[in-house]
Amino acid sequence: MLKIFQQIGRDLFQSGLNNSHSGNISVRFGDRIIITRRGSMLGHLQVGDLIETGLDKNDSNITLASTEIRVHRAIYKGTPALAIVHAHPPHAISLSLAEDEIIPVDSEGSYLLHKIPVIHAEHTIGSEELEQSLPEMLKEYKAVMVRGHGSFAVGQLPEEAYQWTSSLEHSSRIIMLTRALGYDPGAAKTGKNSRW
Amino acid sequence: MPFGWNGKLLRVNLDHKSTREENIDEEILKRWLGGRGLGVALLAREVPPSPHPPGRENKLIFSAGPVTGTIAPGSGRFSLTARSPLTGTISDCNAGGIWGIMLKRCGFDAVIIEGCCSKPSYLVLAEGTCSLMDAGDIWGMDIPSVCSALKKRHGEGSSIAAIGPAGENGVLLASVGTSDGRALGRGGLGSVMGGKNIKAVVLNGRRKINIADRQKYDYFLYEANKWIKANPITSQGLPEFGTPVLVNLFNEMGVLPTCNFQRSYFDTAYKISGEAIAERATVKKTGCPGCPVRCTRVTRGRSGQGHGPEYETVWSMGPQCGIDDLDTIIEANQLCNKLGMDTISTGVTIGCAMELAGEGCLEDAPRFGDRDGLLEMIKKMACREGVGNLLADGSRRLALSLGRPELAMQVKGLEIPAYDPRGLQGMGLAFATSNRGACHLRAYMVGIEVLGIPKRVDRFSTGGKAGLTIFNQNVNAAVDSLSFCRFISLAVSEEYYARLLSAVTGERFQTQDLHLAGERIWNLERIYNLRCGFTKADDCLPPRLTGEPVCEGPSKGHTVKLDEMLAEYYRFRGWDEKGVPTSRKTAQLGLEEFLC
Numbered sequence: 187m188l189k190i191f192q193q194i195g196r197d198l199f200q201s202g203l204n205n206s207h208s209g210n211i212s213v214r215f216g217d218r219i220i221i222t223r224r225g226s227m228l229g230h231l232q233v234g235d236l237i238e239t240g241l242d243k244n245d246s247n248i249t250l251a252s253t254e255i256r257v258h259r260a261i262y263k264g265t266p267a268l269a270i271v272h273a274h275p276p277h278a279i280s281l282s283l284a285e286d287e288i289i290p291v292d293s294e295g296s297y298l299l300h301k302i303p304v305i306h307a308e309h310t311i312g313s314e315e316l317e318q319s320l321p322e323m324l325k326e327y328k329a330v331m332v333r334g335h336g337s338f339a340v341g342q343l344p345e346e347a348y349q350w351t352s353s354l355e356h357s358s359r360i361i362m363l364t365r366a367l368g369y370d371p372g373a374a375k376t377g378k379n380s381r382w
Numbered sequence: 383m384p385f386g387w388n389g390k391l392l393r394v395n396l397d398h399k400s401t402r403e404e405n406i407d408e409e410i411l412k413r414w415l416g417g418r419g420l421g422v423a424l425l426a427r428e429v430p431p432s433p434h435p436p437g438r439e440n441k442l443i444f445s446a447g448p449v450t451g452t453i454a455p456g457s458g459r460f461s462l463t464a465r466s467p468l469t470g471t472i473s474d475c476n477a478g479g480i481w482g483i484m485l486k487r488c489g490f491d492a493v494i495i496e497g498c499c500s501k502p503s504y505l506v507l508a509e510g511t512c513s514l515m516d517a518g519d520i521w522g523m524d525i526p527s528v529c530s531a532l533k534k535r536h537g538e539g540s541s542i543a544a545i546g547p548a549g550e551n552g553v554l555l556a557s558v559g560t561s562d563g564r565a566l567g568r569g570g571l572g573s574v575m576g577g578k579n580i581k582a583v584v585l586n587g588r589r590k591i592n593i594a595d596r597q598k599y600d601y602f603l604y605e606a607n608k609w610i611k612a613n614p615i616t617s618q619g620l621p622e623f624g625t626p627v628l629v630n631l632f633n634e635m636g637v638l639p640t641c642n643f644q645r646s647y648f649d650t651a652y653k654i655s656g657e658a659i660a661e662r663a664t665v666k667k668t669g670c671p672g673c674p675v676r677c678t679r680v681t682r683g684r685s686g687q688g689h690g691p692e693y694e695t696v697w698s699m700g701p702q703c704g705i706d707d708l709d710t711i712i713e714a715n716q717l718c719n720k721l722g723m724d725t726i727s728t729g730v731t732i733g734c735a736m737e738l739a740g741e742g743c744l745e746d747a748p749r750f751g752d753r754d755g756l757l758e759m760i761k762k763m764a765c766r767e768g769v770g771n772l773l774a775d776g777s778r779r780l781a782l783s784l785g786r787p788e789l790a791m792q793v794k795g796l797e798i799p800a801y802d803p804r805g806l807q808g809m810g811l812a813f814a815t816s817n818r819g820a821c822h823l824r825a826y827m828v829g830i831e832v833l834g835i836p837k838r839v840d841r842f843s844t845g846g847k848a849g850l851t852i853f854n855q856n857v858n859a860a861v862d863s864l865s866f867c868r869f870i871s872l873a874v875s876e877e878y879y880a881r882l883l884s885a886v887t888g889e890r891f892q893t894q895d896l897h898l899a900g901e902r903i904w905n906l907e908r909i910y911n912l913r914c915g916f917t918k919a920d921d922c923l924p925p926r927l928t929g930e931p932v933c934e935g936p937s938k939g940h941t942v943k944l945d946e947m948l949a950e951y952y953r954f955r956g957w958d959e960k961g962v963p964t965s966r967k968t969a970q971l972g973l974e975e976f977l978c
Contacts, residue, residue: 187845215849216954266856266897268849297608325894326877342830342853343846345837381601382881 187213187220192231194271194344195222199229203273203355209336210252211344213269214262217241221252253312257320257338264321267340271347274336275355277362278302282331288358289379291371295357300382302329302337302354310335329354385594386448386887387411391424392490392512394505396578397497401512406491412889413972416447418474419863419903420492421463425472426906426976428494431913435470440574442495444485444543444583447865449886451486451591453672454603455610456867457882458483462543465914466569467577468554468727468776469795469819472910473569478670478867479562484541487587499579504544506536508586517581522547524720529561532584540586546722548764549576553774555727555763559719563678563689567724568796569818570776594888602881606874610674613873615833620677620869621667623656625693628800628828630655635832635841636936637805639798640701641750642733643791643926646802647935648701654708659696663712675869683712691715691725694822697800698729703736704750714756721764727776730797732759734777734790735769743784744769788925794819794916803927805937806831808839808847811947814921815851817907823868825854835872844943848950856900863903864896902971905955905963909976918961921948 191211198204198211209228212221219241222228226235239247239255241262248255258270281288288302303323307315310332320338323330329339329350339350364371389411393402406420414423421443429441442464449457460482466473485493489509502517520528525546532542542561549556549572556572557565566572593599610616619627632638633651640648652658659679665687669676680687691699691711699714700706718725732748739747746769748755762770772780777797781790791798796819803810812825822828829835830850839850857876861868864879880893911920922928923942931939952959956967968974 213846215846216950265894266853268846268853297612300605325892326880328877341836342850343837343839349837378601378604381598382605 188231188233188236190344191222191236194348195228195231198271198273198348198351199227201352203275203351204228205274209271209273210254210258211269211271212252212258213344214241214267219255219258219262221255221258223250224252256312256314257316260317261321261324261338261340265324265340267324268342269340269344269347271339271344271351272336273339273351275351275358277358278331278337278355279334281358281361282333287380288331288354288361290357290361291364292357292360295353295360296379298353299328299350299357300379301327302331303327304331304333306333307335385592386883387416388486388489388491388589390490391492391494392507394493394495394512394514395497396495396499396503396514396580399514411448411491413899413902415860415863415899416450416491417445417459417461417476417863417865418463418859419899421445421461421474422472422903422906422910424492424494425463425465426910428496429465431910433915435465435467437577438498440465440577442571442574442578443492444495445492446482446485447863449882450482450865452593452599452886454866454882454886455606455673455675456670456870457865458670458672459865459867460485461862461865462558462566462571464571464574466571466796466818467573468570470914471794471818471916472907473571473818474862475566475568475571476862476865477560477564477566479541479560479564480671481541481543481560481562481564481585482865483671484585484587486591487589488585489587489589493583495578495580498577502579502581504532504580504582504584506584506586509589520581521550525559525722526720528582529559532582533561536584537586540584542582542584544582545572545575545580546720546764548722548774549573550581551764551766551774552576553723553764553766554776555724555731555774557718557722557724559722563719565719565724567726568821570724570727572722593886595885599882599885602878602885606870606878606882607674609873610870616675616869616873620675623660624677624679626654626656626659626691626696628656628693629696630657631832632801634936635805636932636938637802638697638701639791639800639802641704642702642730642737642789643798643802643924644737645934646805646932646937648706650706651701653706654696654700654711658708663708670867673867677869681712683716684709685713685716688712688716688719690719694800695725695729698726698733699756702729702733702800703756705753705756707753710753710756714760717757717760721760723760723764726799727797728760728763730791731763731773731777731780732756734781735759735773737789738781738784738786741786741789743786791924791926792820793923794920796820798924801828802932802937803923803942804932804940806841807844807942807947808841808851810923810927810942810944811847811851811951812855814923814944814948815855815951817904817911824858825851826858826868826871827851827854829854829872833872836875842940844946848947848954851951852954855904856897858900859903860896860900863899898971902973905967905971906973906976909963909968909973912962921961
């Protein structure tokens, strides 16, 4: 398990989806959650950086768990997700400040994601607001952006959740590059995915 | 109920020769969706659980899904639900083709057949009418013959589901076949139909299925078709080779069970592979209406043309019986389809008999590799003739009667299909926990352990397999209830189904709703089985799979580590340590009414 977390954590950091100490990863095993330690460096996860705690009940390990543990718990309780990746992808965050939804215009993003909703929260880190709203959105979407904060993606496996995160950032970058060239990506898209 | 569902079922009482149309409550349809879910919910309400499989009080429930009858790819399936005479569990099978579409076009979501005819009969349904006809002249016919005769009588456009001689003779492996070559194979539901003296159900429907939001439906259909065409499994592997494309793949992985699971590698698998069938035997490729996958093959054998064989049949009549002759396998498949017997259970039971014969426990049975013996035994089983009478009750009863129960490769009485779980740990857990007995389709762990859908996991590892098995069991229960084909799920995920369902019915369904519906269906099946007397002890595998390591090949040295996974599975399901759903879980799923 540590190896999988190390691989995903390293790739999230090296591809610029997280800064040195941001983001977190978790998996669900029945009524238990394994989540990265609060303040751990995802690019350099070590023995001791994975914290196991209860899905419903707290135990002493809760003191070491990621700040986002309550949000992860809420997602697991409210959806069938078995893995969650939370990241801070810069292009997607930038777009989330300007848009209410991110609609990929590139082919792969369009196939994989169709549309990523953006939600707003007064308190963006480990908040009750996100506990309420994120699971609801993740019942319908693979990944959701929290405005100005970051992405939450779910899957059966950490690799799957990582893929949605990576694709989201890639698509966001393409949208911004296209805009930088002076084109409006909206003109290139079919508009169909807004129905997703 | 103007969109998707018809909102009606037809109740046919054979004792009183009466029929009655009944409205189905909208909330029931939303909770149970259709197909398997609706069938299971109706059966659980109408057939009280009991320690012994019911006789005439058993009911047959045909049911279609809310999307059935539209042109969504893979959506034309239908389910048949009853208490299985083979396993004693609640059981359902589903099949594709046109029959399910016709059921919807007749104006019904389900047909419940109860009671028993005093003489051989068949049913004819059209929109607004239902007749019970005399089947004296077609009783005894094989399935293609009876379908041909009834099409002449009721129109070439009619669709027929019928039993063959095996169903008439009460063979516990008996299937129901359709006029377009599909089979409702598993669990012996053909013998339930035979026990009711019903030879066939003929449908003639023309009613159109209304779609609530055509624009969205077209968009989601377009999106789903994009993936089906892009995915090499659904756009190349299955269309080119059909399901036997798996023969070589699984053999190379060391998970192709051979000679009643004594080995997991078949030396001459290449002779019976998908490639070999495509080159030597395939006459035509075909598929279900509206489906671009076109995975069905028509093959030519020594005795003519027929549908199949599918991968599991190639295996059950081939490696399982030590046979590598393609013509024999094709002929065995055609025989089973004509006589109306489940090809998986038939082949596995004969393989079991072959091992028993080799051990000196059974006379008059063929040995591994005996091609003619295999074909003769199929005929004897269908007629319950000689030693075939013993085999007609399946491998569990056969091996038990001869004092060697450990040689029956079955779970809860249902024969294990073509995947050696010693090299696929998740599949082992899926077999052991399946509510209808050993079934590869309930969780279809092949996706995640072999094909990498959605991502590939270590097939020898037990870590996390409980959660993944449950996830897939729930999703697939919902997919079976929408009556979508499992192969479509190889290309598209459940979020497409939720959106298609919303567009068709006009009701809002989230992906999560399908998971919840699937979990509800799974738990209801479990509760029903527990009330029939099943216990944790039935969530097991044959000792060979947990105690005898694979002797050679890529899976060498492995056994199924079931104990490592089962306790986690129960906890994850919200069941107690005995495998009983907790009151919290049943309340969460709204299943209290089924507890007593």
